[in-house]
Amino acid sequence: MTNQPSRVSPWLTDVLFAIGVALAVAIVVAADLAGADRDGIGPYLFALGFGLLILLRRRFPLLVLIATVLGIFVYYALGYPAIGISLPAAAAIYSAAEAAMAREAVAGGVVLVTVAAYFRITEGLSGTYLVSYEFLTNVALIAAAVALGVNVRMRREARAQQERLNALTAAHHARAAERQVQEQRMNLARDLHDIVGHTMSVISVHSNVAAEAIGKDDDAASRAVAQIRSTTSHTMRELRSVVKVLRSPEETLVGIAGIVGLDGIAELAESAREAGINVETDIAVPEGALSGTIEAAAYRLVQESLTNAIRHSGGDRAWVSAAVEGQVLVVKIADNGRAKAPDPAPGRQDDAPVNQDAGAGGPGSGHGIAGMRERVALLGGYLTAAPAENGGFEVKAQLPTRLLL
Incomplete structure (x- = not known):
């Protein structure tokens, strides 16, 4: 008899996901030696907050997306070290796309990229650099997160559909x-x-x-x-x-x-x-x-x-x-x-x-x-x-x- 592969608990997956997001943001903060507040605890609290939001992604994916986008805006408004916009937002965008909210995920990414580009231009950043590097990098990461979320959702639905077909076939037999x-x-x-x-x-x-x-x-x-x-x-x-x-x-x-x-x-x-x-x-x-x-x-x-x-x-x-x-x-x-x-x-x-x-x-x-x-x-x-x-x-x-x- 073939043993069915054991599935990892969704809760455990989310905990590991949250830890990964928090550590990634914290590492970027710690690496920015030029940050004005690099020795403060504030940026690390934001890193922890971005990670804790991931624990709610299955029950409230849209709320997690909105809170993450707003959190990024507040983070930069406080003058904390640069962490990019794609890194803390990628997990929330992926979660929204996985929960059949692809349009909302794309909208959140567009808002982030647009606002970030506006402020970078007002700060005097070269348009050529912005378009050729930062803008394309952010767009690529957000698009990848949306695509991955949609793909995971489609595979899950296909698996569920196959299970239903198997059940119907067994009942027919x-x-x-x-x-x-x-x-x-x-x-x-x-x-x-x-x-x-x-x-x-x-x-x-x-x-x-x-x-x-x-x-x-x-x-x-x-x-x-x-x-x-x-x-x-x-x-x-x-x-x-x-x-x-x-x-x-x-x-x-x-x-x-x-x-x-x-x-x-x-x-x-x-x-x-x-x-x-x-x-x-x-x-x-x-x-x-x-x-x-x-x-x-x-x-x-x-x-x-x-x-x-x-x-x-x-x-x-x-x-x-x-x-x-x-x-x-x-x-x-x-x-x-x-x-x-x-x-x-x-x-x-x-x-x-x-x-x-x-x-x-x-x-x-x-x-x-x-x-x-x-x-x-x-x-x-x-x-x-x-x-x-x-x-x-x-x-x-x-x-x-x-x-x-």
């Missing part, structure tokens, strides 16, 4: 991860619903057959028990794959697709035939034309539809077809059950459980069509489930042959 977990939970719930629902329907039918055949037709009872054993064995394999996903964080739901696909529709049809529904299949999908996730989704659609047909349709025939049309997989499941056109109440969705005798896609548990519709929508397709024109019920789904990333 957290929400995306939460949505992904929720989608996986919903997919697992749909898979469990399809697996358990189909299995229980087949077991229910064959257990009834076995119960009625015991003592009358032992061969029929044995076949029914064998069908129950085969169905439960297949279901246990699917449930183990779901449990594997739950136990392994690195696994995804695509891993479940490895055990189900269009090849398994034949077994679903056989289970339905054993349960009394004669299923005809027409699977015209070239090998490799579909991604594993799409194949798994198509299998689940057929599984849920046949389960509903066994449980609710009351019919004895069903038709399953799957074909690729361009880049679209079209899956149809229909039966000849007793489905009738639903007459939903206002606000009720067309997949609400209004008819408990619906067929292949008909509502039975109240979750079948809703789950199929959600599954198809997540994969970028759409599904219709309604009574067929010639009777019975029909489910039709259109899915992309491959997921678009």
